[in-house]
Amino acid sequence: xxxxxxxxxxxxxxxxxxxxxxxxxRALFDALQRGEVDAVFKYxxxxxxxxxxxxxxxxxxxxxxxxEGRPTDSCVITSSSIDRDDDVIRSDGMIVTDGxxxxxxxxxxxxxxxxxxxxxxxxxxxxxxxxATWQWLTDIAESDAARxxxxxxxxxxxxxxxxxxxxxxxxREDSTWGIDFKEWxxxxxxxxxxxxxxxAARTDGVKQYMQLAGEMIFNGPSPLLKSAFERxxxxxxxxxxxxxxxxxxxxxxxxxxxxxxxxxxxARKNCAEKHDGKxxxxxxxxxxxxxQIQALRYPKDVWxxxxxxxxCGSRGGAFExxxxxxxxxxxxxxxxxxxxxxxxxxxxxxxAEAVEQLQTWSDKRAAWAEGKLAExxxxxxxxxxxx
Numbered sequence: 001x002x003x004x005x006x007x008x009x010x011x012x013x014x015x016x017x018x019x020x021x022x023x024x025x026r027a028l029f030d031a032l033q034r035g036e037v038d039a040v041f042k043y044x045x046x047x048x049x050x051x052x053x054x055x056x057x058x059x060x061x062x063x064x065x066x067x068e069g070r071p072t073d074s075c076v077i078t079s080s081s082i083d084r085d086d087d088v089i090r091s092d093g094m095i096v097t098d099g100x101x102x103x104x105x106x107x108x109x110x111x112x113x114x115x116x117x118x119x120x121x122x123x124x125x126x127x128x129x130x131x132a133t134w135q136w137l138t139d140i141a142e143s144d145a146a147r148x149x150x151x152x153x154x155x156x157x158x159x160x161x162x163x164x165x166x167x168x169x170x171x172r173e174d175s176t177w178g179i180d181f182k183e184w185x186x187x188x189x190x191x192x193x194x195x196x197x198x199x200a201a202r203t204d205g206v207k208q209y210m211q212l213a214g215e216m217i218f219n220g221p222s223p224l225l226k227s228a229f230e231r232x233x234x235x236x237x238x239x240x241x242x243x244x245x246x247x248x249x250x251x252x253x254x255x256x257x258x259x260x261x262x263x264x265x266x267a268r269k270n271c272a273e274k275h276d277g278k279x280x281x282x283x284x285x286x287x288x289x290x291x292q293i294q295a296l297r298y299p300k301d302v303w304x305x306x307x308x309x310x311x312c313g314s315r316g317g318a319f320e321x322x323x324x325x326x327x328x329x330x331x332x333x334x335x336x337x338x339x340x341x342x343x344x345x346x347x348x349x350x351x352a353e354a355v356e357q358l359q360t361w362s363d364k365r366a367a368w369a370e371g372k373l374a375e376x377x378x379x380x381x382x383x384x385x386x387x
Contacts, residue, residue, distance in 0.1 A: 010022070010024075010025070010028050010041070010085050010087070011023075011040070012028060012031065012037050012041065013040075013041075014031055014036050014038070015037075015038050016036075020041070024177070025086065025087075025176070025177025025178065028040075028177075028179065029179055037166060038165065039163055039164065039165050039187060040166055040184075041162070041163045042078065042085075042162055051076070052126075053127060053128050054127040054128075054313070054314060054316055055124065055127075055314065056091075056125045056127055056315070056316045057096075057125045058123070058124055058125070059096045060121075061101050061104050061119075061120055061122065061123070062121075063104075063119075065103075065119045066121055066135060067135070069139075070135040070136055070137070070138060071135070071138060071149060072133060072135050072136070073133070073152065074132060074133035076130065076131050077130055077131070077162055077189045078094075078129065079129035080092075080127075080129065082178070085178070086172070086175045086178030087181065088172065088178070088180045089162075089181045089184065090180070090181060090182050090183070090184075091126060091128055092126075092127045093168070093183040094123075094164075094184060094186055095167070095183065095184065096125075097186075100185070100186055100187065104119050104121075104134075104188070105120075106118030106119060106134045106188065106189060106191065107189075108190065108191060109192055110163060110190045115140070115142050115143045115144070116137060117136065117143055117144055117145035117148045117149075117191065118134040118135055118145060119134060119135050120132050120133065120189070121134060121135055123186075132160075136148070157192070160189050160191055161189065161190045162186060162190075163187040163189070164184040164185060164186055164187055165184060166181050168181075168183035169181045250323065251299065251300060251301075252281070252297045252298055252300055253298040253305060253308035253321050253322045254296075254298075254320045255295060255296040255297075255311070255312035255317035255319050255320075257292075257316070258293070258294045258295075260285065260294060260295075262287065263285030263292075263294060264286060264287045264288075265286045265343070266286065266294065267283070267291070267340065267348045268283050268284075268297075269281065269284070269348065269353075273296075280296050280298060281296070281297040281298075282296060282297075283297065284343065289346055291346035291348045295317075296311075296312065296317065298312075300322040305321045305322070309321070340357045
């Protein structure tokens with residue numbers, strides 16, 4: 001068992017190396033411990049039909065690089081199944097950065113010196129797998145997309161692979177050298193020939209036909225990849241929650257999607273979402289000018305506990321029903337000028353909404369200040385009377 005796992009190979013970019021290296025499980029884990037791994041390349045599960053499941057997020061991508069009329073395809077690019085290297089890549093731990101959305105390339109065999117063969121237009125992030133939909137650049141003469149598109153359509157190429165930056169990982173307890181990648185930034189996905197994941201052959205019955213050695217035949221990273229690493233370092237947005245105590249609200253059911261301690265500020269938008277015609281209030285966590293849904297609130301006058309619990313489960317959140325007692329231990333402070341301006345800068349609030357909330361905050365502070373002055377005056381008079 002040990003020898004078999006040590007022979008399993010994973011391609012990685014090690015800081016300071018000009019070429020990608022192919023590492024066994026122990027060498028990869030040691031490099032991760034030393035903080036030397038800039039990126040890992042894994043062959044993911046490829047299924048033509050989306051198997052569905054609990055959705056964590058849908059990432060829609062827009063840009064001038066996309067064009068109507070191009071052929072499109074979609075498949076599962078990674079799953080949480082144990083791969084041939086005995087590793088697990090948590091699908092719910094994927095982070096889609098702004099840097100990725102500005103350049104969502106689909107590459108041929110991770111060959112970064114080549115022109116992309118496609119651009120991703122949507123990522124469906126489920127709790128157990130990730131599905132990508134992309135456009136083939138068949139209209140770009142300089143790209144090799146037309147040939148890859150033909151090979152894909154004729155089932156000669158049947159697999160994809162992801163390149164990612166690991167952020168949180170640990171050794172799998174039931175494995176000698178297997179790694180559990182819990183949180184990671186997606187760099188790109190490539191069309192390849194051999195998967196590492198046991199789900200990887202497309203479900204239409206086509207068999208993989210190339211030798212395992214083909215996995216290791218890649219060119220070293222180009223300056224494009226190195227610049228992508230630099231962008232990722234400046235655009236980290238951590239997506240996994242912290243374990244914090246949660247207590248119920250009196251007037252609404254709570255659904256925590258992400259932990260609050262990872263964010264700098266917060267913004268609340270009432271009725272930001274609707275489900276079956278019922279309003280859902282959304283709390284956004286904000287860090288480095290980027291926002292994510294941190295929590296959901298379900299007004300109990302329109303949401304039953306059972307309905308709210310079910311919806312929270314579909315979003316992969318931690319649910320707490322409404323109660324008669326006060327608040328939540330990790331409830332963020334929402335109504336400060338810093339949080340309001342941060343929400344505006346992150347695009348959560350419009351200018352009009354931000355101005356309105358700032359005015360409300362100002363009015364509240366003015367009322368508070370008047371109350372404090374009155375209280376101070378009473379205390380001063382009492383002291384004078386005592387003298």
